[in-house]
Amino acid sequence: MTSSMTKSAPITPLNPTHQRVAQHLVDGHNAQDIATRTGLTPNTVRQYVRDIRVSVHCPPRCKPQVLAHLLLAAEQVAPPIPERPMPELKADQLQLLRAVAEYSTPGDIALAAKIAPADLRSALDELLDEAGAADATQLVVLAHAWHLLGTRSTGTAESGTAK
Numbered sequence: 001m002t003s004s005m006t007k008s009a010p011i012t013p014l015n016p017t018h019q020r021v022a023q024h025l026v027d028g029h030n031a032q033d034i035a036t037r038t039g040l041t042p043n044t045v046r047q048y049v050r051d052i053r054v055s056v057h058c059p060p061r062c063k064p065q066v067l068a069h070l071l072l073a074a075e076q077v078a079p080p081i082p083e084r085p086m087p088e089l090k091a092d093q094l095q096l097l098r099a100v101a102e103y104s105t106p107g108d109i110a111l112a113a114k115i116a117p118a119d120l121r122s123a124l125d126e127l128l129d130e131a132g133a134a135d136a137t138q139l140v141v142l143a144h145a146w147h148l149l150g151t152r153s154t155g156t157a158e159s160g161t162a163k
Helices: 016-026 031-038 042-055 064-073 091-102 106-113 117-131 136-145
Strands: none
Touching (some): 016 031, 016 042, 016 064, 031 042, 064 136, 091 106, 091 136, 117 136
């Protein structure tokens, strides 16, 4: 596993249309939902999502929560205003939160969180419950809103997303 903090090329700022689609992604919508909400065709939305991934150096197979993290960390979209207070998370939960935001495969998430792969699902379910999040993408978005996951001032993306 490579370090998740390896520097890469600068982030390409999103144009306004891509930014609107990216905001919908961060809000948890899939391509079909975005097409319906924006009046774009599903094929156009899928192309825009590919363009957005390229812009923030997110591999095609990375999970939605990793893309959301990269978009929020690069300040390409705004995090929502949290509707609930930040929960008191333990150090191991914060470590798992960061791993979920930065890695896509269960094995890499478990390794980064320093937990046994067999324990990942239950630890993640507990974290989702504690945060009041429906899924990993909403968890990452809430974590940004609560300032638990920071922004990058260097304008670089993390390479660990490919894992």
